[in-house]
Amino acid sequence: MPAHSNQQDEGEGGPDAPQSAQLRHGATSEIAELVTPITRPGMCLRIPRSAIRYLLVGVANTCIGLGTIYFGLYALRLHDLPANIFGYAVGIICSFLLNRNWTFSSVGPSGQQFVRFLIVTAAAYLANLGTVEALVSADRMNHYLAQALGTLPYTALGYLGHRFFTFRQAACRLAQAC
Secondary structure, three states: OOOOOOOOOOOOOOOOHHHHHHHHHHOOOOOOOOEEEEEEOOEEEEEEHHHHHHHHHHHHHHHHHHHHHHHHHHOOOOOHHHHHHHHHHHHHHHHHHHHHHHHOOOOOOHHHHHHHHHHHHHHHHHHHHHHHHHHHHHHOOOHHHHHHHHHHHHHHHHHHHHHHHHOHHHHHHHHOOO
16 A cells, blocks of 8 residues: 555445455554555655544534533623633533544443543643653743643643543554554
């Protein structure tokens, strides 16, 4: 297969559909379904498709959560704290549903997965707070830059935790490694 192909996601046809089906169902390559090629002249970087989807869900979730906070403030006339709690509650539920159904295509028990999702999200948030605190302590770094850098461990830990803990069965099914 060439370094760059027009291979479609699951369920969609395309020029490579028969080979894709063989890879998904015949386990010819354990990694083939997990990666999306990103090519540049002389280089091919493979990023797991679920990682790209996870980032897209994060962007959508940020818009949904922030939009819900603003809706609470403006339309419902909530104060900052209740509006923030409302926005984060809606955001967590949206993030769970999108990641469960689209990012990781999980069919496991949703109640157990939701509890695991909350655990991973809390751990990622604590990593974010720890990073920010470490960077701003003793005035070592600008607070805005520290907040931005705090999103890196949050995103990485969240993705890995959700892939290998929250939605583990889906990751194993895709990789056929468990």
